[in-house]
Structure formats: structure tokens, C-alpha cells
Amino acid sequence: MPARGGIDLGGTKIQAVVIDASNEVLSEARHDTPTSGGPPDVAEAMANALTEAAGAAGVETDSLIGVGVGSPGAVDPAAGTLSNPPNLPGWEGAYPLASVLSEKLGTPASLGNDVTVATDAEAKLGAGRPYSSLLGVFWGSGVGGGIVLDGKEWNGRGAAGEIGHVVVELGGARCGCGRKGCMEAYAGRTRMEAYARKRVEKGDETQLFEIMEKRGRDRLTSSVWARALDHGDPLAHKIMRRAVEALGAGVASCLNVLDVEAVIIGGGLGVRLGEDYVRKIEKAVMPHLFMDSRPPDFLLSELGDLGGAIGASLLVTEPARVR
Amino acid sequence: MPARGGIDLGGTKIQAVVIDASNEVLSEARHDTPTSGGPPDVAEAMANALTEAAGAAGVETDSLIGVGVGSPGAVDPAAGTLSNPPNLPGWEGAYPLASVLSEKLGTPASLGNDVTVATDAEAKLGAGRPYSSLLGVFWGSGVGGGIVLDGKEWNGRGAAGEIGHVVVELGGARCGCGRKGCMEAYAGRTRMEAYARKRVEKGDETQLFEIMEKRGRDRLTSSVWARALDHGDPLAHKIMRRAVEALGAGVASCLNVLDVEAVIIGGGLGVRLGEDYVRKIEKAVMPHLFMDSRPPDFLLSELGDLGGAIGASLLVTEPARVR
Numbered sequence: 001m002p003a004r005g006g007i008d009l010g011g012t013k014i015q016a017v018v019i020d021a022s023n024e025v026l027s028e029a030r031h032d033t034p035t036s037g038g039p040p041d042v043a044e045a046m047a048n049a050l051t052e053a054a055g056a057a058g059v060e061t062d063s064l065i066g067v068g069v070g071s072p073g074a075v076d077p078a079a080g081t082l083s084n085p086p087n088l089p090g091w092e093g094a095y096p097l098a099s100v101l102s103e104k105l106g107t108p109a110s111l112g113n114d115v116t117v118a119t120d121a122e123a124k125l126g127a128g129r130p131y132s133s134l135l136g137v138f139w140g141s142g143v144g145g146g147i148v149l150d151g152k153e154w155n156g157r158g159a160a161g162e163i164g165h166v167v168v169e170l171g172g173a174r175c176g177c178g179r180k181g182c183m184e185a186y187a188g189r190t191r192m193e194a195y196a197r198k199r200v201e202k203g204d205e206t207q208l209f210e211i212m213e214k215r216g217r218d219r220l221t222s223s224v225w226a227r228a229l230d231h232g233d234p235l236a237h238k239i240m241r242r243a244v245e246a247l248g249a250g251v252a253s254c255l256n257v258l259d260v261e262a263v264i265i266g267g268g269l270g271v272r273l274g275e276d277y278v279r280k281i282e283k284a285v286m287p288h289l290f291m292d293s294r295p296p297d298f299l300l301s302e303l304g305d306l307g308g309a310i311g312a313s314l315l316v317t318e319p320a321r322v323r
Numbered sequence: 324m325p326a327r328g329g330i331d332l333g334g335t336k337i338q339a340v341v342i343d344a345s346n347e348v349l350s351e352a353r354h355d356t357p358t359s360g361g362p363p364d365v366a367e368a369m370a371n372a373l374t375e376a377a378g379a380a381g382v383e384t385d386s387l388i389g390v391g392v393g394s395p396g397a398v399d400p401a402a403g404t405l406s407n408p409p410n411l412p413g414w415e416g417a418y419p420l421a422s423v424l425s426e427k428l429g430t431p432a433s434l435g436n437d438v439t440v441a442t443d444a445e446a447k448l449g450a451g452r453p454y455s456s457l458l459g460v461f462w463g464s465g466v467g468g469g470i471v472l473d474g475k476e477w478n479g480r481g482a483a484g485e486i487g488h489v490v491v492e493l494g495g496a497r498c499g500c501g502r503k504g505c506m507e508a509y510a511g512r513t514r515m516e517a518y519a520r521k522r523v524e525k526g527d528e529t530q531l532f533e534i535m536e537k538r539g540r541d542r543l544t545s546s547v548w549a550r551a552l553d554h555g556d557p558l559a560h561k562i563m564r565r566a567v568e569a570l571g572a573g574v575a576s577c578l579n580v581l582d583v584e585a586v587i588i589g590g591g592l593g594v595r596l597g598e599d600y601v602r603k604i605e606k607a608v609m610p611h612l613f614m615d616s617r618p619p620d621f622l623l624s625e626l627g628d629l630g631g632a633i634g635a636s637l638l639v640t641e642p643a644r645v646r
Contacts, residue, residue, distance in 0.1 A: 133479065145580065149477060156456065156582025157617070165579045165613040167572040169493050179611060181572070249490040249504070254580050256488045257468065259479025288502060290488040294480070 003059055005050050005067035005107070006313025008114060008306075009033070009042070011087030011141070016049035017309040018057040018064070023125050025306060027056035038090030039082075043097060047104040062106030068315030069097065069109060070117035070308045077111055077315075110315040114308055115161060116153055119146020121311030122264050123153075126302035133260040135296075137163065137251060137281075138267035140222070142176065142188040147258065164188060168249040183250030187243040189269055193220040196239055206235035222272035229273075244277070248284025256290045266301030275300050326382055328373050328390035328430070329636025331437060331629075332356070332365070334410030334464070339372035340632040341380040341387070346448050348629060350379035361413030362405075366420060370427040385429030391638030392420065392432060393440035393631045400434050400638075433638040437631055438484060439476055442469020444634030445587050446476075449625035456583040458619075460486065460574060460604075461590035463545070465499065465511040470581065487511060491572040506573030510566040512592055516543040519562055529558035545595035552596075567600070571607025579613045589624030598623050 029052035073085030080098025119136035136146035145163030164184030172181030228236035282298040352375035396408030403421025442459035459469035468486030487507030495504030551559035605621035
């Protein structure tokens with residue numbers, strides 16, 4: 001049976017899956033992303049994660065028909081190289097990740113953009129199946145976007161869907177990208193944490209950092225935010241309202257431009273906060289939506305945390321593979 | 324020789340053209356849009372404008388292979404009806420504009436959206452020819468957008484390209500659409516005039532309204548703005564800087580989402596202010612552009628004020644015509 005592998009390469013975790021011909025997930029494995037070393041160490045950890053997943057599915061990696069990788073940074077799918085991924089150690093220039101993985105695993109490897117493959121997965125196998133046009137909103141440390149129009153991904157010149165950098169406030173908050181007023185400057189988890197630290201310095205009280213420490217984390221993960229919100233922490237709620245307001249304006253801007261049939265909310269925060277926040281985001285979009293008489297459908301990602309790896313595995317059926 | 328007609332229906336003017344098979348403009352006529360009456364009066368004025376243009380080209384309207392109409396409002400191309408056009412007198416419900424015109428002119432008539440057909444004209448015959456993806460920015464009383472992706476118009480569910488209502492300032496200035504902080508609330512000529520009147524009430528001095536009266540106008544037309552800018556009028560310059568700043572953020576947001584190859588600036592203000600303002604808009608986009616290492620090309624509309632009518636005439640070659 002022609003099983004295939006998928007790997008979602010994140011700044012914190014490497015998620016691997018093995019999938020059968022009918023797109024069922026046979027097994028999965030999750031490893032930490034190396035925080036030191038360089039590209040060969042990252043490739044090694046990726047190969048280990050997939051090997052573990054394959055083992056759990058009772059197959060050897062070289063019996064897989066291929067493996068796909070979804071990655072942040074500048075991916076060159078034809079060359080099989082990855083350049084400048086954010087939050088990965090010791091990366092300089094273009095690293096031939098596809099050929100290194102292919103060598104280690106004994107099967108062809110293909111690279112794709114992490115948000116693009118996750119959107120593709122939702123469109124083909126998840127919440128997006130009923131629609132021919134949609135916007136995927138991946139709400140996590142940043143805010144990424146994936147666009148499907150007429151049943152096909154729209155990538156522009158390779159960088160379409162940078163919805164995190166849609167401007168929601170001229171001269172507004174500083175974004176991680178260095179610009180001002182981007183949606184991500186308010187709604188990206190990294191900037192939300194920076195804002196929380198600033199508010200605490202200014203005397204605001206919050207359980208956010210206490211919860212973080214209790215859970216042995218060194219940053220405000222999606223689970224830390226969810227727990228603080230559950231506890232009714234006022235600062236957590238205040239920052240989250242600010243994030244949702246920015247998401248409302250930014251996603252509405254995208255919809256006024258694209259007029260797609262559906263919005264699918266995923267990403268670490270999106271998946272963790274779930275249906276309740278999908279409705280909050282929908283509500284925040286409405287005041288800015290031009291065609292508010294027939295809004296698109298707003299749906300939670302169906303594939304959740306595995307969407308990126310499942311989407312990566314879909315690259316295996318694509319023609320441009322590098323052995 | 325198979326000539327065809329094109330009519331651009333605006334709130335102030337009706338622009339008609341007659342075009343030959345090689346897309347050369349043979350003749351044109353411009354009539355005032357009726358300010359009273361109802362749809363039949365508008366249709367009559369449209370037929371008169373096209374008849375005048377046909378006469379100037381030495382042809383009868385019934386010898387044209389067809390006529391296309393670009394219109395604001397809700398166009399149903401298949402039914403040939405127009406509903407709720409803004410700024411047109413006495414319009415209630417769907418009016419069968421295509422069949423009425425067809426009857427009057429003795430040739431099939433087709434309807435399309437004004438911004439969509441103007442974008443199509445620039446893409447096929449104007450500044451957009453070298454590109455397979457582009458954003459048309461029609462800067463006039465409002466700010467309309469047309470999107471071409473992979474060589475084809477993207478219309479979404481019929482309302483894509485409403486770039487005037489991209490949010491540039493959360494809770495910002497009131498837009499003509501009733502929402503707050505839209506790009507058009509700062510950059511649309513109608514809102515710019517409202518802002519100028521408000522500033523004058525508050526004691527700001529300006530020549531804008533003097534120039535308007537000298538020219539026998541009752542509102543701040545693109546020419547009035549251009550003249551005031553030429554005179555170094557400080558309020559005109561201040562309001563225009565504010566408009567360009569909003570255009571910069573809003574157009575950059577569109578580009579971060581779409582990543583197209585080119586931006587084409589047209590519309591009444593865009594055409595009147597010309598190349599100088601294309602460069603100002605480009606400069607205002609750059610601080611908000613995510614892929615600023617390879618910005619798209621920024622170009623002035625090549626077809627100018629006739630673009631809408633020329634684009635409308637391109638509807639004639641489309642299959643869905645109503646006789």
C-alpha cells in the first residue's frame with residue numbers, strides 16, 4: 001500500500017506523520033526542533049521524527065512513496081533548498097534539505113511552504129472541502145495566510161498570503177518584521193507576549209507568567225494563553241480582545257479584496273482556542289466587511305495541529321520532486 | 324469592418340467610444356449623466372452618447388457588432404440588469420439596461436462592472452500588457468480595485484477588489500460606506516472634499532473652493548485638486564498627503580495578500596495627477612510592503628479617461644450577451 005510521509009518543520013516542534021493512500025493518518029511523531037547546531041542537525045531530527053512515525057505504522061521509510069516537508073522561510077521547491085528559516089539554528093544561505101532527507105530516508109523528498117501546504121490540506125481534506133475559494137488564517141506566533149481561488153493555491157510571485165502584514169493601524173504598534181501597524185503586531189503570539197511583558201513592567205497584574213512557569217515553559221504558549229483566559233485573567237483577556245479586533249480588521253480587508261467563500265482558522269492559537277474564538281473573530285470581521293449581507297463561512301481548521309504535516313504529505317503527489 | 328461600442332456609465336459623465344477590430348478608438352462622445360428622472364432617462368442619454376460617437380465614426384449603431392457597458396452598482400451580466408447604482412437618479416430594483424439599450428441601438432448589449440472592465444482594458448490593451456498578474460487602483464470619488472491573476476480577472480463571488488474598504492486605521496475616519504477607517508475614507512475624492520469643508524469650517528484657509536467656483540463646478544473635481552496643488556495650496560497638499568499615506572498602507576496590504584507583478588493607477592484623480600503621484604503612491608507603499616526587496620512595478624494607466632469605455636467594448640467579444 002503506497003503510504004507517504006509528511007513533516008511540518010516548526011521553530012519549536014517537528015511534527016511527522018505517515019499517511020495511507022486514502023489520506024488516513026497511520027501514525028505520527030513529534031520531536032523538539034534543535035535549538036543549537038545547524039541545518040544538518042535539523043535534518044537529522046526531521047529524519048528521526050519521520051523514522052519514528054514510520055516505525056509506529058510498521059513500515060520502513062524507504063518503502064514510503066515519498067515524503068513532503070512544510071517549512072517556514074524561503075523554500076525553493078524545484079531546487080529542494082531552504083533558505084533563512086526564522087527561529088532555526090545556524091542557518092546560512094540555501095541548504096539542500098530535500099536531497100539530504102531523501103538520502104537519509106531512502107525515498108524522494110519535496111519541500112513546500114508551511115502555510116501553503118496547511119491550507120492545501122484544509123482545502124482538500126479538511127474544513128475547506130465544500131469550497132472552491134477560501135482564506136486560511138494560521139494564527140500562532142505570527143499570522144500566516146493561505147489563499148485558494150478556483151480550487152487552486154494562489155501564491156503570487158511566491159509570497160502571496162502574507163496577511164499578518166496587512167496594515168490595520170497607520171503608525172501603529174511595532175511588528176516583528178520591523179514595520180508598524182501590521183495585524184501581526186497585535187495578533188501574533190510573539191508580539192502579544194512582548195506586549196504582556198510591557199504591561200507587567202508598567203504595573204499590570206496577570207497570571208500569565210505564573211502559569212508559564214508552572215508548566216515549565218519559557219514563553220507564553222497557546223496553552224498558557226488558553227489557561228489564563230479560562231481563569232478570567234484580565235490582562236490576558238484585554239490583550240486577546242486587542243488581538244481579535246486586529247484580526248477582525250485584517251481578515252475583513254483580505255475578504256474585501258478576495259471575496260472568497262470561506263475563512264478557515266487554524267494555527268497554534270486558532271486550534272487551541274477553538275470554535276469560541278472562530279465566532280469572536282467572525283464577529284470582529286463583520287463591522288469591516290464590505291459585503292456584510294452575505295459574509296463567507298467561518299470555520300475552525302478540521303485537521304488541527306496535524307494539518308501542516310498532512311499538507312506536507314500531499315506534496316508527494318506533486319510532479320516536482322527532488323531525489 | 325466589425326466596429327463595436329463601449330459605454331462607461333459614471334455618476335457625472337457618460338463616456339462612449341467606437342472601436343475597430345484592432346482596438347483603435349475611432350471616435351468618442353461624452354454626455355452628462357442625467358441628474359433627475361429614472362433609468363429610462365439614463366438609458367436614453369447612454370444611447371444618445373453612443374449614437375453621437377457612432378456618427379462621428381461614420382457608422383450607424385445597428386452596424387456595430389455589439390456594445391458593452393461598464394457600470395457601477397450591482398450588475399447581473401447574464402440577466403443584463405443593473406440594480407442600485409450609486410449616484411444615478413430614481414433607480415429602484417433591477418432595470419433591464421442591456422435589452423433597453425439593445426432595442427434603442429439595434430445591436431446586442433452586454434453589461435459589466437465598471438472597475439472590472441477598466442482593469443481588463445489596462446491588462447489587455449494598456450499598461451498591464453506585460454504582466455500576467457496585476458492590481459488596478461482606480462482613484463477617483465472612491466477607490467476601486469481590479470484584480471488580474473494568471474491572466475484572468477478575479478471577481479470572487481462578484482465583489483472582489485473592494486480595495487477602497489481595506490481598513491487602514493482601526494476606529495479611524497468615517498467612510499462613505501458607513502464604516503470606519505477604510506482607505507477610501509481618506510483617499511476617496513468625495514471624503515477628501517468633506518474633510519476639506521470640515522477643515523475650512525475650523526478656520527483653515529484654502530483656494531480649493533474658490534478654484535471650484537471659478538471653474539463653475541459644484542464639487543471638488545480632480546482638476547480642481549490638481550490646480551490647487553499646482554498653486555501650492557497648503558490645505559490641498561495636506562489632505563493629499565493624508566490620502567497618499569492611506570493609499571500606501573491600503574495598496575501595500577493588497578500586495579502583501581496578492582503578491583502581483585504590477586500596480587496600475589487610474590481613475591479620475593489618478594489620471595489627472597499622473598506620473599508624479601504614481602511615484603508618491605509607490606513611495607508610500609514601500610514602508611508597508613512585506614517583500615520590499617522585489618516590489619511590483621507601479622505604472623500609470625495608459626488608457627486614461629477612456630479606459631472604462633474601451634474596457635466595456637471588450638465585453639462585446641464575451642460569449643454572454645443579451646439581445
